[in-house]
Amino acid sequence: xxxxxxxxxxxxxxxxxxxxxxxxxxxxxxxxxxxxxxxxxxxxxxxxxxxxxxxxxxxxxxxxxxxxxxxxxxxxxxxxxxxxxxxxxxxxxxxxxxxxxxxxxxxxxxxxxxxxxxxxxxxxxxxxxxxxxxxxxxxxxxxxxxxxxxxxxxxxxxxxxxxxxxxxxxxxxxxxxxxxxxxxxxxxxxxxxxxxxxxxxxxxxxxxxxxxxxxxxxxxxxxxxxxxxxxxxxxxxxxxxxxxxxxxxxxxxxxxxxxxxxxxxxxxxxxxxxxxxxxxxxxxxxxxxxxxxxxxxxxxxxxxxxxxxxxxxxxxxxxxxxxxxxxxxxxxx
Numbered sequence: 406x407x408x409x410x411x412x413x414x415x416x417x418x419x420x421x422x423x424x425x426x427x428x429x430x431x432x433x434x435x436x437x438x439x440x441x442x443x444x445x446x447x448x449x450x451x452x453x454x455x456x457x458x459x460x461x462x463x464x465x466x467x468x469x470x471x472x473x474x475x476x477x478x479x480x481x482x483x484x485x486x487x488x489x490x491x492x493x494x495x496x497x498x499x500x501x502x503x504x505x506x507x508x509x510x511x512x513x514x515x516x517x518x519x520x521x522x523x524x525x526x527x528x529x530x531x532x533x534x535x536x537x538x539x540x541x542x543x544x545x546x547x548x549x550x551x552x553x554x555x556x557x558x559x560x561x562x563x564x565x566x567x568x569x570x571x572x573x574x575x576x577x578x579x580x581x582x583x584x585x586x587x588x589x590x591x592x593x594x595x596x597x598x599x600x601x602x603x604x605x606x607x608x609x610x611x612x613x614x615x616x617x618x619x620x621x622x623x624x625x626x627x628x629x630x631x632x633x634x635x636x637x638x639x640x641x642x643x644x645x646x647x648x649x650x651x652x653x654x655x656x657x658x659x660x661x662x663x664x665x666x667x668x669x670x671x672x673x674x675x676x677x678x679x680x681x682x683x684x685x686x687x688x689x690x691x692x693x694x695x696x697x698x699x700x701x702x703x704x705x706x707x708x709x710x711x712x713x714x715x716x717x718x719x720x721x722x723x724x725x726x727x728x729x730x731x732x733x734x735x736x737x738x
Contacts, residue, residue: 434461434470441474452481456490459497468501475501489530492521496538503545515542529569536565540577556584567604574604575613579620591628598624602637612652615644619655631663638663650687654680658696665703673703694723694732701736 437458444451455478462471475498482490495518502511515538522534543558559581566574578601585593598621605617618641625634638660645652657680664673677700684692697720704713717736724732 437461449485463500489525492518492534500541508545532565532569536562570607572608575601575617578604595624611644615641615652622659626662631666634663650683654683654692670703670706674707690727
């Protein structure tokens, strides 16, 4: 597996899982947008209808679709001194500006959102708003390449999500774990991977537990602790649906890596073949490219090394297709 790609994969899976919660979000947005027309008067009913559209656009990561509603939302929110709607509008504007790479302005709006959320009377909405705005700030610093500040904001958000038992605690803890790994702090990486496991067990969603277990197994693999990794892989496998190609691919990929680390190259080859099958079913070329790399590496160390050319040819072809020169160079070598 190419350096760094293993963390990219688990984050992709996490975000894929988040998106899965919002199947049909475009239809929900359209419905909420039509709902605005039901409230022509400039009252709190219209304010709430407008606010719901802004919030849905952030959930769906399509803030531009709601941009025309921002000025009226903020105007009405300020008119009625509705702190939650004012804070939410600030957050929407900050989220939108960060997406346009206008980081300085975006961060300023997010700061305003945080300060306003702190004064919201509903304790849950107040804490959730502060935490989610710090997540948005972390996103901005990630785009800016400032990992340390990104990490600082995530570490502010995490205990809040823990306190209100929000599912975002799982995703934030996994992200924090990955950042520490990238900063070569394996101890902290393991600590927050376990934190994600604990947070997932406060939720009633098996896909969250599965992601956290897979992530924890990966953390143990990164320090060559295959026995502990295998324990968590088994826990994850018991929860994976037979139709979830993404999670099955990850399970077989990590199990293959465990076999590789133990020098069981034939077991690794067979397991990577299973991972390849799931990657192809999922239809993700990056997954397929990643597993072909691992499959070649394992196969070259078995009596089946002659069959490696077939996988190398596919590896090279796919690397060229997706425009990845690092993988092309690895295939040539």
